Amino acid sequence: MLCGVCLHSITPASAVEFSLNGDVRASFFSRERDDRNSKEESTHELRFRPRVGIGAKFNEQWRMQVRFAGRYSTRDSNLHFKIFDNIPTQDGLRQGDSTFDEIYVEYRPADVWEILVGRFQSKALLKGVAEKSLDREDSAFTNITWTDGVQIKYKAENGWNTTAIAQYNYAQGATQPRSAPLDFSEDGSRVSYFASVENTQKAGPIVQRTVDINWLPSALHSEGVGSGIVTDYWAVVGRLAAQWPIRGSLNFMLGGELGYAPNVPKRSTIRTGASGNADGLAAQVTFNFIDIVPQHSLGFALARIGDGWLLTPSFNDNAYVAEVRYKWVIDKNQTIEVRMRYSEDIRQHTSSLQKRQDLDSFLRYTYRF
Numbered sequence: 001m002l003c004g005v006c007l008h009s010i011t012p013a014s015a016v017e018f019s020l021n022g023d024v025r026a027s028f029f030s031r032e033r034d035d036r037n038s039k040e041e042s043t044h045e046l047r048f049r050p051r052v053g054i055g056a057k058f059n060e061q062w063r064m065q066v067r068f069a070g071r072y073s074t075r076d077s078n079l080h081f082k083i084f085d086n087i088p089t090q091d092g093l094r095q096g097d098s099t100f101d102e103i104y105v106e107y108r109p110a111d112v113w114e115i116l117v118g119r120f121q122s123k124a125l126l127k128g129v130a131e132k133s134l135d136r137e138d139s140a141f142t143n144i145t146w147t148d149g150v151q152i153k154y155k156a157e158n159g160w161n162t163t164a165i166a167q168y169n170y171a172q173g174a175t176q177p178r179s180a181p182l183d184f185s186e187d188g189s190r191v192s193y194f195a196s197v198e199n200t201q202k203a204g205p206i207v208q209r210t211v212d213i214n215w216l217p218s219a220l221h222s223e224g225v226g227s228g229i230v231t232d233y234w235a236v237v238g239r240l241a242a243q244w245p246i247r248g249s250l251n252f253m254l255g256g257e258l259g260y261a262p263n264v265p266k267r268s269t270i271r272t273g274a275s276g277n278a279d280g281l282a283a284q285v286t287f288n289f290i291d292i293v294p295q296h297s298l299g300f301a302l303a304r305i306g307d308g309w310l311l312t313p314s315f316n317d318n319a320y321v322a323e324v325r326y327k328w329v330i331d332k333n334q335t336i337e338v339r340m341r342y343s344e345d346i347r348q349h350t351s352s353l354q355k356r357q358d359l360d361s362f363l364r365y366t367y368r369f
Contacts, residue, residue, distance in 0.1 A: 017057040022067060023368040025049045027142055031360035036345075036352030043360075045075045047095075049142040053102060063106040065120075069144045070098030086173035091313075092143035101139065101146045114153040122147045122165060124196055126257045127208045127241040128286040129299025130325040130339070132314035134259040135214050135237045136194060138176065140313050142364075145176045149191070159201035165194040169219075179310040179317050181221040181265050186230055188218030198239075207253070208241035214311060222265040235261040235280070235311055243290070253288035264308030272318055272347040278308030279346075284315075295329045307347055319343045335366045 026048050033041040053067030072079075073095035081098045088094055104118030121138040125131040138145045149167040156162070169175075169184040169192055184190070198210040213236055220233035241255035261280035267273030284303035291297060300323070307318035315321055323341040330336065339362050345355035 019055040019057070020052070021055060021369065022050070022052040023366060024051070025142055025364060025366045027362050027364040029142075029360070029362045031358060033359075034354070034357040036349055036354060036356045038353045043075075045073050047074075047142045048072045049144070051101065051139075061108050063108075065102050065104055065106065066100060067102035068098065069101040069139070071095055071142060071144050084175075085170045087145055087175055087177075090179070091141075091177055092139070092145040097144070099144065101144055112155045112157075114151075116151040117149075119146050119148050120151060122151060122163075122194075124163075124194075124198075124210070124212055124237070124239075126239050126255050126284065126286065127200075128253060128255045128288040128301070129290070129297045129327050130286065130301055130323060132257075132284060132286075132301065132303075133312070134257050134282050134284065134305075134309070134314070135212055135235060135311045136176075137313040141362075143313075145313070148175055159199045161198050161200075163194070163196045163198075167192050167194065169216075177311075177313045178216075178219075181224055181269055182216065182219050182233060182310050183221050183225045184219060185225065186218040188230075189216065192216040192219065202243075205242040205244050206240070207243045208239055208255070210237075210239035212237040212239075220263055220265065220310075222263070222269065224269045231263050233261065233263055233310065235259055235309070249291040249294050251290040253286075253290055255286040255288065256284070258283045259309060259311075261309055261311075264306075265310075267307065267347075268350075270307060270318075271349045271351055272307040274350060279306030280308040281306045282309035282312060282315075284321075297327045297329075299325045299327070301325070304346070316343065318346050320346055333368045337364045337366075338362070339364075 029045055029047050031043040049071050051067055051069040053065055056064045071093050076095040078096040080096055084099050102120055104116050104120045107115045124136040125133050147167050151165045154162045169189055171185050193215045196212045200208050216233040218230050220231045223229050237259040239257045243251050243253040245251050259282040264278040264280040267276050267278050282305045286301045288299040303315055303321040305315045305317050305319050309317050321343045326338045328336045342359050344357045348355045
């Protein structure tokens, strides 16, 4: 009976509607690094990330999407296509790699419900000029990452939206940035969980309030992979943003995000100290000047990410970060952004000669269709 209902609901009354969608992002990236081995390194490259998707709408309830995504750079001419089951580098696919970063079925039984099954993009961002996250942002910058699993969203009439994700992790590794000693070789780590409640309806000056919970069972090898000591890694994140009109089109937005992970690795395991536990606290605060003149905005961000915070897609762990970003929203399809960012290790690695320091910048153009 249930299968009969499902088959009936996906049988279209008319022809299937196909659509072409996606975006193209081109960026000039530059970085000056004073590395932990005391050597200086310079990077200058053009980066290009096209993402082209085909959607098929069967009716108001059922839809499918497949999307191709590639990551390319003038520093690497090797081209490699594969349907990856994990990301080969800390921040996603390598330069020259391409894959399908979306292969999912979407079901909307009602206006307030949305269910995705398959490979899709997920995010949980702090509002602002430079939208970033402490725990979840697929395909940040020009990176390519994704979520494999099930996502359920519910939009309540009072403005509170709930998101729940059950995510599959492959034994070879995760499909999102996860820092060591998180590891998914244990059978109990195959599925991790994410839940979020968020309200972005304006209440006085408040424009965002969010709480996330992340639970990664049997994923933390606090004394190193193979030590035999495996525990769950879980983390709580809160976001709050408020906005005030200043004059004319100009608005000021103050945003903050705070994360805490109670179970953390030993510092000796991650080489940020000889003894004791790592720091599971992470935070960012942003100062945003929205529409200084219409469509032109400027944002400043400061962040401190503890060495025991192992989830962030937007920052490195064990880092102080300061960033300034300019954004020009040309129209609904086109954006130009300029960023300059400085980051430095909080704790010097025990095997290094000094702390790492990075000064990087980019000029980026994004076109959406």
